[in-house]
Amino acid sequence: MVERSGGHYARPYAKMRDYLDGLDVADGPVPADRRMIGANGPKMVSLAADRSAGALTYMVTPERTRWHRERLGRGPLLVPEQKVVLDADPVSARATARAHLAIYLTLPNYVGNLVKMGFDADDLTDGGSDRLVDALVAWGTPEAVARRARAHHDAGADQVALHVVTGDVGLPRQGWRELAAALT
Numbered sequence: 001m002v003e004r005s006g007g008h009y010a011r012p013y014a015k016m017r018d019y020l021d022g023l024d025v026a027d028g029p030v031p032a033d034r035r036m037i038g039a040n041g042p043k044m045v046s047l048a049a050d051r052s053a054g055a056l057t058y059m060v061t062p063e064r065t066r067w068h069r070e071r072l073g074r075g076p077l078l079v080p081e082q083k084v085v086l087d088a089d090p091v092s093a094r095a096t097a098r099a100h101l102a103i104y105l106t107l108p109n110y111v112g113n114l115v116k117m118g119f120d121a122d123d124l125t126d127g128g129s130d131r132l133v134d135a136l137v138a139w140g141t142p143e144a145v146a147r148r149a150r151a152h153h154d155a156g157a158d159q160v161a162l163h164v165v166t167g168d169v170g171l172p173r174q175g176w177r178e179l180a181a182a183l184t
Contacts, residue, residue, distance in 0.1 A: 012109075013043045020051050036077065040113050045071045053077050054158070059104060061135045062151035064117050069156025080152050081161045085139040086175045093139035098127040100165045101136065137165070142182030149183070 003009055016037060023030045037048035039055040045068055048055035054077030057068055065080045072078055083100065087093035104110040105124055114124060114132070123132040138148035149160045162179060164172035 013041075013047065016044065016047060020047070036079070039068075041116075042071060049073055049076045054079065056161070057081065059083070059110060059113070059136055061117060062148070062155045065152045065157050066155035077158045078156055079159045079161055080157050081163050082145075082148060082152060083137040083163045083165050084145050084175070084179070085137055085165050086142065086145070086178055088140045088144075090139075093137075094130065094133050096165060096167045097133045097137035097139060099167055101128055101133065142178045145179060146182045 020035075020037075023035065032051050033053050035052045036054055036056050037044065037052045038058065039045045039048040040057055040060065045055055049072045055068060055072060057065065057078070057080040060068070060080050065078065068080070069078055083097065085093045085096045087096060105128060111124060117135075119129075119132055119135075123129040128136075138145045145162065149162065152160045164175035164179070166172045166175060
């Protein structure tokens with residue numbers, strides 16, 4: 001996909017390692033404790049632990065957050081992203097979630113991560129099984145979302161980045177307001 005869009009594909013770990021090497025020798029280097037690395041796999045998580053303030057993980061379950069914490073150790077920051085649909089109706093909430101997840105179910109790197117998290121071919125077809133959608137997207141009331149955020153914290157997250165998904169174009173300000181009230 002990268003090459004079709006005019007780029008040159010490089011293995012993510014090697015590319016990130018080279019990028020960090022460049023940051024280390026740049027005029028006005030960026031200190032390791034002032035940078036974070038997007039990391040889902042074991043090698044990238046180790047690189048984040050060794051060469052940054054920590055890891056930003058994406059599209060993970062609280063169980064995977066625990067796995068990341070075990071690999072990072074106690075010191076580095078761990079900030080998982082949690083997708084959120086503020087809708088308590090299971091049918092419409094899952095429909096919104098599936099529309100958002102659709103692109104990821106076509107990308108080999110994300111599919112590979114989902115398989116490593118224990119999902120199988122049945123979970124990854126037809127827009128994703130209810131099990132997959134419910135594991136990746138916290139849907140329901142702001143209080144239900146707060147419980148999922150706590151589950152990530154209980155699993156070792158330092159912070160949780162809540163990604164409000166609405167199906168609309170634009171900033172989900174109303175959703176942010178509803179979540180702020182439930183999280184404070």
